[in-house]
Amino acid sequence: MIRALLVARSEFLKYVTRRGFIISLLMFPVWVVVGGVVPQWIESKTPTRSFTVVDRTGGQYAFAIAKAVNEDAESAERDALSAYAQSNISMAALREKMPAIAAILDAPSGDTLALRDFRKSGGAAGVLSLIEPFRNTKAAFEPPHPRFHFVAPGALGKTGEGTFPSAANTRLSGGNALYAVVLVPKDFSGAVNGPEAEFWSINASDPELENFVQRALTDELRRQVLAKLAPDISPETLKPSARLRAFDPAATRGDHQLSLADQARTYAPAVLAFLLLLTIFMNAGALLSGVIEEKSSRIVEVMLSCVTPVEFMAGKLLGAAAASLLTLILWAAMLVGGAAIFLPGAVSNIGGLLLSILSTGLLPMLLLCFICGLLIYASIFLAIGSMATSIQDAQALVGPTMILVMAPLIMMPALLHDPNGTISTVLSWIPIYTPFFLMFRLPWHPPMLEMIGATLLMIVTTVFLVFQMGRVFAAHVLTAERPPRLGALLKRAFGR
């Protein structure tokens, strides 16, 4: 056992000091930044798109679109202020002292009632002055620039049917070119084939403005229909917005309302299951190339003259598992550290979420699943490495194995749709997938009997596979033969 630990220590140090490990470690925050921040950054750098509307119906649709543009800018401003407040304002104190203002800032993006209250409170300037006493950082609020800018059509509005295309083309080119021109025909609402407007733009690949205008026109058509049916109702009343608050009987808040921590606890196992696959991707190459190098340079003979094959493989598995766990810890530390540097106000939130995940009763089970998963997959890759005499040999075996191991990713949508449904349940009973699916389903409280059965299956599978793969490893690690045929391989792997 001591010798297995010595091998594990050496393997661990080998993993964590190789360049690939450091790069993989740093790739995670880069990935988080690329996935989370870059789209926002790109959006902030996208210039405001100016456009005009030629409304031949009299102007009501142009007015509706202009109004929608203003509301969109207000909504973006509220979203930005909400994000700013979560990081720079003491929200707990604000919720206590000024619940109405806190509700404006806590509301999700697109909440029309919050937007109405935001407008009533004086927009960004008004809300900022109200929350100023609760500010706990020096960071100033930077309002976003609006996505769209509505400009008057000018002479373009007076052009006839025949000259419109060339006139529109003139406005869409040159120095102060517009991004798009919208033509609402005279018979727009009464057209035989249904309302149809024209969208003229030289950038057909960006549908954002096109979709926005289409939505604004549709809203206006609906408003008109409703206004005819109920002429006394105000436009605000005709735009009702239903809010949903999430509740769970198992939620930690006294009123069973779902908090952010509850949601984090729900999704953390899924994230961990995903990270399990990610660490397998990261370690598979190192495990394989390590064994192949040891075989080709005959280090393996020296090692096996010191330790038994079981000790050697156990050391390798423990080393790989320790390196993977360290990866997870360092990623979590990077998340908190990155937040401390770039989002100082969010640190306590992120730290609190991590603590709430760590303090959950699911943690021991999650760790068991994670380690069993790692041992199952790592032992398979070690066995493959022991059978290969070159990286090319290994790749021929790794390709199909990787497809098999990564199959759970394809099943993710089905899992999310119904975590305790038939597909999820069946997949949980496929031994090599049990750790992944069990981990994924934990927060959705699968039936107790199924939990116990699947856990036992997972443990038995881990012990069986580590033992059998250990046999394959011991049988092949000293040979210089080509990998055996699939039939012979399965016989050796699962035979007695």
Next chain:
Amino acid sequence: MPSARLRSACPKSHSQTRIMTAALELDHVTKRFGDFTAVRDLSFAHAPGRILGFLGPNGAGKTTTLRMMLGLMKPDEGALRVLGQPPGRVRNRVGYLPEERGLYKRMRADNVIAYLARLKGLDRATANRRAHEMLERFGLSQFARVRVEGLSKGMAQKVAFIATLAHDPEVLILDEPFSGLDPLNRQSFEGAIRTLARDGKTILFSTHTMEQAERLCDHLVILSRGAKVFDGTVAQAHRLLPRRARIGADADLGFLKNLAGVASVTAPTLEQGTWDVALKEGADGSALLAACFEQGIALSHFDLSEPSLQDVFVSLAGSDAERAPS
């Protein structure tokens, strides 16, 4: 040169040479890989504190036998004992040096020695101290903190040799320890091996180089196609082939075959311009000279020589070596 094919030329049977306190002992060991028999009914014993040369062409079964002695493989038939016990039980008392260094390239020289010594049972402090002491003794102390991949071939071989010795093993198994070494390093290694034998270590090394085996070994075992074809001392090996006389003369020397001590006479060939006379064991070459003088034959050349170990090896395993897989 005529080729004498010799089979089963062991001076004494295994049972006769059995040493009660053998450090290495193989008893009718057979190892098969599928239909291929790598080692066939191999038996020999090697006394403690002596040097055994393990010879054979490629594919003769040397590495398989070494692996069985290390406990890396189990024989299909027969038994092996190292220091009187099954190989797996005496791992910490055996040191092994494979042909291709067997070191982790990215580890530092001192770390790799200490790591392997710890796996052989030394505690951390002793392993580190031994690593540095031995690097110093072999003149490599300034390279202690250099990664193995940064060392020259000779230095890496020395580091591997130190790693084999660091835990002070009683038995050393060295697979082609001199391959790839320059003459100076080879000489230094030979000196180190002699010193270890003087210190009471039991040494087994496999080699293709007959001169080294001749210089170093007390005991030789030659394998061919998985089977033992010789087991004895260097002197006994020399006696396997007859002494030969090469005689240069214009006359026909065929009459020499009638002499009592002569085994065979071969006429000159295009490759060899002299008569080749093989003598029987114990025969004296002077009788040949006397017979030639009696006949009044003028000799241009007379050379009486012992057969080299190379001759013995080629005779025993040469034709098999050509057939053996590499």
